Amino acid sequence: MTNAAPLAPEFALIAQHFRPLAGQGGLGLTDDAALLTPPPGRELVLAADAMVAGVHFLPEDPPETIGRKLLRVNLSDLAAMGADPLAYLMTVALPRATPASWLDGFVAGLALDQAEFGLQVLGGDTVSTPGPVSLSLTILGTVPPGQALRRGGARPGHTLWVSGSIGDGALGLRAARGEIPDPDGYLASRYRLPQPRLALGRALRGLATACMDVSDGLVQDLGHLARASGCGAVLEAALVPLSPQARGADLGLLITGGDDYELLFALPPGALPPGNMAATRIGHFTAGPPGVLVLDKTGQPMPLSHQGWSHF
Amino acid sequence: MTNAAPLAPEFALIAQHFRPLAGQGGLGLTDDAALLTPPPGRELVLAADAMVAGVHFLPEDPPETIGRKLLRVNLSDLAAMGADPLAYLMTVALPRATPASWLDGFVAGLALDQAEFGLQVLGGDTVSTPGPVSLSLTILGTVPPGQALRRGGARPGHTLWVSGSIGDGALGLRAARGEIPDPDGYLASRYRLPQPRLALGRALRGLATACMDVSDGLVQDLGHLARASGCGAVLEAALVPLSPQARGADLGLLITGGDDYELLFALPPGALPPGNMAATRIGHFTAGPPGVLVLDKTGQPMPLSHQGWSHF
Numbered sequence: 001m002t003n004a005a006p007l008a009p010e011f012a013l014i015a016q017h018f019r020p021l022a023g024q025g026g027l028g029l030t031d032d033a034a035l036l037t038p039p040p041g042r043e044l045v046l047a048a049d050a051m052v053a054g055v056h057f058l059p060e061d062p063p064e065t066i067g068r069k070l071l072r073v074n075l076s077d078l079a080a081m082g083a084d085p086l087a088y089l090m091t092v093a094l095p096r097a098t099p100a101s102w103l104d105g106f107v108a109g110l111a112l113d114q115a116e117f118g119l120q121v122l123g124g125d126t127v128s129t130p131g132p133v134s135l136s137l138t139i140l141g142t143v144p145p146g147q148a149l150r151r152g153g154a155r156p157g158h159t160l161w162v163s164g165s166i167g168d169g170a171l172g173l174r175a176a177r178g179e180i181p182d183p184d185g186y187l188a189s190r191y192r193l194p195q196p197r198l199a200l201g202r203a204l205r206g207l208a209t210a211c212m213d214v215s216d217g218l219v220q221d222l223g224h225l226a227r228a229s230g231c232g233a234v235l236e237a238a239l240v241p242l243s244p245q246a247r248g249a250d251l252g253l254l255i256t257g258g259d260d261y262e263l264l265f266a267l268p269p270g271a272l273p274p275g276n277m278a279a280t281r282i283g284h285f286t287a288g289p290p291g292v293l294v295l296d297k298t299g300q301p302m303p304l305s306h307q308g309w310s311h312f
Numbered sequence: 313m314t315n316a317a318p319l320a321p322e323f324a325l326i327a328q329h330f331r332p333l334a335g336q337g338g339l340g341l342t343d344d345a346a347l348l349t350p351p352p353g354r355e356l357v358l359a360a361d362a363m364v365a366g367v368h369f370l371p372e373d374p375p376e377t378i379g380r381k382l383l384r385v386n387l388s389d390l391a392a393m394g395a396d397p398l399a400y401l402m403t404v405a406l407p408r409a410t411p412a413s414w415l416d417g418f419v420a421g422l423a424l425d426q427a428e429f430g431l432q433v434l435g436g437d438t439v440s441t442p443g444p445v446s447l448s449l450t451i452l453g454t455v456p457p458g459q460a461l462r463r464g465g466a467r468p469g470h471t472l473w474v475s476g477s478i479g480d481g482a483l484g485l486r487a488a489r490g491e492i493p494d495p496d497g498y499l500a501s502r503y504r505l506p507q508p509r510l511a512l513g514r515a516l517r518g519l520a521t522a523c524m525d526v527s528d529g530l531v532q533d534l535g536h537l538a539r540a541s542g543c544g545a546v547l548e549a550a551l552v553p554l555s556p557q558a559r560g561a562d563l564g565l566l567i568t569g570g571d572d573y574e575l576l577f578a579l580p581p582g583a584l585p586p587g588n589m590a591a592t593r594i595g596h597f598t599a600g601p602p603g604v605l606v607l608d609k610t611g612q613p614m615p616l617s618h619q620g621w622s623h624f
Contacts, residue, residue, distance in 0.1 A: 031463055031540075032392035032524050033359035033453070038350035046434050047345035048450060050403035052441045080344035091362035091448040122358050129364045131443015136403040138360060138450035141345070151343055212344050228343075 017103045021110055021121045034122035036087065042142035044086075047077035053132035057192070058176055063105030065192040067135070068113045073215070074139035075117055075196035076261040080213040082149040082205040083141030085119040085198065090137045093129035117198070149204055149211035154229035154266035158209055160283040161273060163197045163263045165243040166218050170257020186245050194261035203274040204265055211265040217256040219304060221264060223292045229266070232288030238297035241280040252304050255294070333422055333433045346434035348399065354454035356398075359389035365444035369504070370488055375417030377504040379447070380425045385527065386451035387429055387508035388573040392525040394461040394517040395453030397431040397510065402449045405441035429510070461516055461523035466541035466578035470521055472595040473585060475509045475575045477555040478530050482569020498557050506573035515586035516577055523577040529568040531616060533576060535604045541578070544600030550609035553592040564616050567606070 038044060051070050053059045061069075071088065078085055094103075114120060119139075154160075172191025175182035182188050197213075204211055210229050214221045219235065226233040237251055246254060266285060273279040286293075296302040350356060363382045365371045373381075383400065390397055406415075426432060431451075466472075484503025487494035494500050509525075516523055522541050526533045531547065538545040549563055558566060578597060585591040598605075608614040 032389040033357045033395070033451075033460075035393075035455075035460055036356040036358060037457070038356055044348040044350055045345045046348060046401060046452075048401040048403050048435055048448075049437045050405055050439045050446075050448065052405050052439055052443070052446075054442055055440055077344040081347075083345070089358060089360040089450050091360050093362055093364050093446050123360055125361045125448075127362045127364055128367055129443060129446060130366055131364070131441060131446065134362075134364075134405050134441060134443065134446040136360075136362065136437075136448030138401050139345075140358075143347075145349070148345075148347055 017107045018121070018124065018126070021107060021114065034089070036122060039086070039142050041145070043145050043148065045078055045081045045083035045141040045143055045148060046138065047074055048136065048138040049073050049077070050134065050136040052134050059132065061176065061192055063102045064109035067106045067110040069192055069194065070135050070137045071110065071113050072194045072196050073261065074137050075198060076194060076213040076215065078139060078141040079196045079198045079201035080149065080211055080263060081141070081143065082147060082201045082211070083143045084202065085117050086140045086142055087120050087122045088137055088139045089122050090124040090135065092124065092126050093134040094126065095130070095133065096128050098133070143205070147205045149201065149208055149265070151210050151212050151225050151228035152230070153209035154225060154231060154285045155209065156231050156285055156287040157269050158266040158285045159269065159271070159281050160222070160233060160235070160285060161265050161267060161279045162214065162218070162241065162282050163200050163277070163279045164195070165241045165246065166214070166260055166262060167246045167249065167254025167257055168243050169194070169259025169261065170253060171246055171249055173259065186243070191259055194259065196261060197263045200263055200277045200279065203277055207267065207271065207274070208265040209268060211263060214260040214262045214264050216258050218260065218264070219256050219292055219294060225264060225266070226285070226292055227290040229285065230290055232286040232290060233283060233292045234286055235283040235292055235294045237294055237302055239280065239282045252302070256304055330419060330433070330436065330438070333419060333426065346401070348434060351398070351454050353457070355457050355460065357390055357393045357395035357453040357455055357460060358450065359386055360448065360450040361385050361389070362446065362448040364446050371444065373488070373504055375414045376421035379418045379422040381504055381506065382447050382449045383422060383425050384506045384508050385573065386449050387510060388506060388525040388527065390451060390453040391508045391510045391513035392461065392523055392575060393453070393455065394459060394513045394523070395455045396514065397429050398452045398454055399432050399434045400449055400451045401434050402436040402447065404436065404438050405446040406438065407442070407445065408440050410445070455517070459517045461513065461520055461577070463522050463524050463537050463540035464542070465521035466537060466543060466597045467521065468543050468597050468599040469581050470578040470597045471581065471593050472534070472545060472547070472597060473577050473579060473591045474526065474530070474553065474594050475512050475589070475591045476507065477553045477558065478526070478572055478574060479558045479561065479566025479569055480555050481506070481571025481573065482565060483558055483561055485571065498555070503571055506571065508573060509575045512575055512589045512591065515589055516575070519579065519583065519586070520577040521580060523575060526572040526574045526576050528570050530572065530576070531568050531604055531606060537576060537578070538597070538604055539602040541597065542602055544598040544602060545595060545604045546598055547595040547604055547606045549606055549614055551592065551594045564614070568616055
């Protein structure tokens, strides 16, 4: 703990870097708090996620992607609830030696995603840390009352679906570390910039009986969905959608690795996902005990060395 | 980054420690996000603050007070806006070696303050860090539309007031470190457990022309208020309210030290604070250039070695 310089760097930082991001409700980030008139006739949806350098992203990742990854991880939570993005607050703990160019890149990335996803920053805090860069973000979204997607509505006989492709994030981490080839940069980009499935989440309102986003490994997260719904889940590993870049990799790794940020959801018997949405049926729900049975392409239980990724 | 144990500790932690804190909107902390029906006819007030061990609290502080301090720092932001508390989300980055007893104490403290201040946790995230304990909290409150207290309404001739007493937090940090005597523990307690002035903030709605909370030193924070209001401020140091425990300490330290969490506000000429609220007039606003003039007891400009505390 030190005495402050006459012009406190905290305020200079906020003013120079973060203020241009602030929307009207953020009061230019100059008041003690932000004001927000809730959109009439909507429920609010709120989630918070944290990321630490060396745990959830690589310290050498481009600063332009780091804030965007945190924002998109939170947007993925909104997608899982079928919500529309509204606004966010963020706190940033930075080592004192953080160069201004890093902050410029960090903020520039956030500005891109604010425009892409139509949301604004309402407030936050910038503090110093003797440890690694630590970020925390709280996101606000809205849904029509009673229409939020939940985890607990899957029933025996419902089908199990997943969006996009699985395993790119886990491979992308290895690619970003230079451990595996990634000639077109696709895998590292999937690790650094998840694609929140907001349009699919919205389209699943009133249709999916359960939904969540896959962040800690498909098998482990399916276990959460199955337990919340009180039924068993059968995952047919051979049906799991893979990108061309992931084909040939160890399937056990792909279905237990983290950082997918795809939507995992249940549909009633006979129902199909909305027309133009990329989603693949990968299994079904049973009356068995709450949990996950993973079958290989021959229909036999598939041995897995672990269930998924834990951030702790 | 490691592979997960079969029963991911992240989920065990959340389940064991944080779930009992969750209110109805938090969905038991088991869904991807929380749902909140905004109170009809109110504006939302939102703020976020972060705290890092060794920067904003002492690593050896009792875990019971650490979460409460962060909650109260955020509640103080609501008080500064004249808002009523509603709910919060929190993210917690912990070293892997954090003992369960620390988490128990941390959560027990939060439970006390949830009851005391009438608010619930809606969600959050628990992650690991190779660095110090890093906490982030986003708070939500409400105000009647248009009645939030802001920083920009002080005008020349308005009087300047502050709640409670100033300087106890700065002395309390030294007391908590064992650097100065603190026979009754009052000073350390003021550092560890700020008292958010929520009742005063509410009572100032429609009365104060500007308001903020003092967190980074009275002189520095008054500078923010003066600049936001576009006028000068004169602070009469001899009028600054001191606790019996702080009398005799260096006045320059007391009015520039951090961690006060008192309300600093402006009233129109002739107006007085609401009847039973402890507040002291400490100066006035002028037509001078935006900034602060600190006068000593003889009416002469008072030399200060620095303006206040920066968290960066």
